[in-house]
Every structure is written in structure tokens, then in C-alpha cells.
Amino acid sequence: MIKTFDNFPLKEKNSFRMDVSCARYIEYDKADDLKEIDFNTLPQPVLCIGGGSNLLFTADFPGTVLHSKIKFVKYVDVGLDEIPIAVGAGVTFDELVKETCGHGLWGLENLSLIPGDVGGAAVQNIGAYGVEIKDVVSGVVCYDIQEKKKVTFKKDECAYAYRSSRFKEAPDKGRYIITSVLFRLSRKARPQCGYQGLCDALGGIEPTSPQQIREEVIKMRQAKLPDPAVIGSAGSFFKNPVLTMDQFLHVAGVAEKEHGEHFPVPHYDAGLGMLKVPAAWLIEQCGLKGKRIGQAAVYEKQALVIVNDSGSASPEDILNAMEVVTNSVREKFSVSLTPEVEIIQ
Ligand SMILES: Cc1cc2nc3c(=O)[nH]c(=O)nc-3n(C[C@H](O)[C@H](O)[C@H](O)COP(=O)(O)OP(=O)(O)OC[C@H]3O[C@@H](n4cnc5c(N)ncnc54)[C@H](O)[C@@H]3O)c2cc1C
Known part of the structure; x- marks a missing residue:
């Protein structure tokens, strides 16, 4: 069965709890329901969501949100x-x-x-x-x-x-x-x-x-990790960066200057001579763990997570927190963090 709603609120449909809406929201519970939908006539763009736990809506969504209730x-x-x-x-x-x-x-x-x-x-x-x-x-x-x-x-x-x-x-x-x-x-x-x-x-x-x-x-x-039923977030906000050996040695040099020799930089082999460094470690080294940034914050127990702990953060608050984190890591370590969370413009 297909259910269609216009101007539908999405606050309960995304784990960041962004208070936005979409022009149309469609739920369906059978694969065959999709054959009945004329995708050309829907408000565009069309976005599928599941639990909305890896998304950041940055504004009201002008298109159609499709949600599967196919449960077997x-x-x-x-x-x-x-x-x-x-x-x-x-x-x-x-x-x-x-x-x-x-x-x-x-x-x-x-x-x-x-x-x-x-x-x-x-x-x-x-x-x-x-x-x-x-x-x-x-x-x-x-x-x-x-x-x-x-x-x-x-x-x-x-x-x-x-x-x-x-x-x-x-x-x-x-x-x-x-x-x-x-x-x-x-x-x-x-x-x-x-x-x-x-x-x-x-x-x-x-x-x-x-x-x-x-x-x-x-x-x-x-x-x-924050319980999504209590604190808004999308889990890990950033991917762990994969660095060349030169980039890694630069990070190690910065850490050594600050903490002295033999200060370990956690890393994993990413193949082809590349090394993966935990983004959480880089963010922590910038002193951002637990830091409040407007209505959002870097989670106090895991620096990779940006939280809407106030419950009233707007998309701008989350984007601002993202920018503070990426700028700090770039300035300190010359490493670019990329979001794991999908940013819906
Ligand atoms: C507290 C917390 C902890 C987390 N921990 C982890 C973790 O340990 N490991 C990890 O990998 N992730 C983690 N995540 C991120 C998130 O839970 C996962 O990425 C999850 O799989 C997203 O599923 P979703 O149904 O919410 O997808 P959504 O966020 O709704 O969508 C994610 C992407 O999938 C697409 N999509 C969704 N459904 C469909 C469909 N039926 N057909 C086609 N495209 C579709 C969307 O368009 C979007 O591109 C965490 C998130 C939170 C909030």
C-alpha cells in the first residue's frame, strides 16, 4: 500500500532531529508499489530514506522523500x-x-x-x-x-x-x-x-x-556513542582520512613537537603504501572533544560525533560545527576531513 503526504515534517524521520519538511513524503510496503509511482510527475529531486541516521538535511527539502516499509x-x-x-x-x-x-x-x-x-x-x-x-x-x-x-x-x-x-x-x-x-x-x-x-x-x-x-x-x-532516542546525531560525522606516507610523517611531526618524541599516532595499513588515521584522534588533538559550538557540540565521549545535544540545533549550527572541526584539523595537521554523513542541500 502507498501512502502519500504533502508538506510533511521530517523532524522524527532524521536522527539529527533537524526541524525541516519535504514537499511530498511517500511510504510503501511492497516492492510492486514502486511500479505504480510515476516518478516523472513527483516533486524533484527524489530521495530515498531509511531511518535517516546518516543524513543532514540543511533546509526544507523541495522534492519527494520515499520511505520503504517493506518488512519481511x-x-x-x-x-x-x-x-x-x-x-x-x-x-x-x-x-x-x-x-x-x-x-x-x-x-x-x-x-x-x-x-x-x-x-x-x-x-x-x-x-x-x-x-x-x-x-x-x-x-x-x-x-x-x-x-x-x-x-x-x-x-x-x-x-x-x-x-x-x-x-x-x-x-x-x-x-x-x-x-x-x-x-x-x-x-x-x-x-x-x-x-x-x-x-x-x-x-x-x-x-x-x-x-x-x-x-x-x-x-x-x-x-x-549517543543513544539516538535521546541525543540527535548521525553517528560518525567524518570518514577516517587515508594519508600518504608524507602526510602521515607531517602529522607525526606536529604531534612530536607538541608532546615530545615517541608520542604515538594511531594508524592502520590502508594498502598501497597509504595509512588510515582515526579522525577522532585528530579532532581530539585539536582540543575539540566535548566542545560546545553554538547549539551543537563535539560529543564528549567520542570526538567523531557531532551532536544536537541541545535538541534545538539548526542545520546551520551543525554545518558550523562541521566547519570548526574541519578548519581546526586542516590548520593543525594539514589533513582534510570529509563527511561520512550525507549532506542534503
Ligand atoms: C548513534 C549512531 C551510531 C552509528 N554507528 C554507525 C556505525 O557503527 N557504523 C556505520 O557504518 N554507521 C553508523 N551510523 C550511521 C548510520 O546508522 C548508518 O549509515 C545506517 O546504515 C544508515 O541507515 P538509514 O536507514 O538510516 O539510512 P539513511 O540515513 O536514511 O540513508 C542513507 C543513504 O542510503 C540511501 N537509502 C536509504 N534507503 C534506501 C533504499 N531503500 N534504496 C536506495 N537508497 C536508500 C539514502 O538515500 C542515503 O543516501 C551511526 C549513526 C548513528 C546515529
């Missing part, structure tokens, strides 16, 4: 070690994780408590604690707005990369509406405990159920 979880061939599962794009992602962990299926547990819906998660290639959703996705089913037909992409055709996929980038962005996602989860134990913080939290003991990992991940996330 279908287990296939349940006799196998690897269990194929088809899941509607409108299923809340963490409800899926809770359910599959409850069935003892391995694969999604490290991604516990990430806000948003299954469709949005597959667009974003969400990741946490050493796992990305692409590790367990086998395919993505879409409605192609241009060709007006269903199309299924195998995982290898989704162009998955760090917090990215073909659904997020030109030329395909906006062309494909994800209607369901296909996963392959495992009945056999496949704990992913390589991430140091998780390994420490588990006390070095090999977990025997995905539920054990889920519980630890939830504890860790609750200790350092």
Missing part, C-alpha cells in the same frame, strides 16, 4: 550450514541482528545497535568492530527507476568499499531503490574478534554464541 525476513534452505536470508529494506537493521543472533546465526553480531534500516545499511556498507555488512551480503534487490523494472545485483556488482557502494555514488545514485537485501549467515561458529577493543572486552575468551558478541558490542557502543 525470509529464511531459505534452513538445512544448510550457510543460511541464505532475504530481508525487506524497511526492516530495522538492529531488529534483524537481534533476531539472527537469537537464532544462533553468525555474521551480523559485530554490527549490533547500528541505527537505520536494512536498505540504508546496504547502501552505506555499514561497519563496526572489524566487520562490514558486505562480508555477509550476497545480493541486493532493487527497483530500477529508469528501466521501471526489478534488478538483482550480486555482491560483486555492488562496488562495495569503505562506507560506500554503487547505490551511493554517481552514476547510479538515485537510480536504484533497494527493496530487499540477501544475506548468507552461518550456523557454524565464525567469531570475528580481531578488533582489539572487542577482544579485550571478551577477556581473550573465544565466544561460543553470536549473542555473546552482541552483548559486548552493545555495552561498548552504549558507553561511548
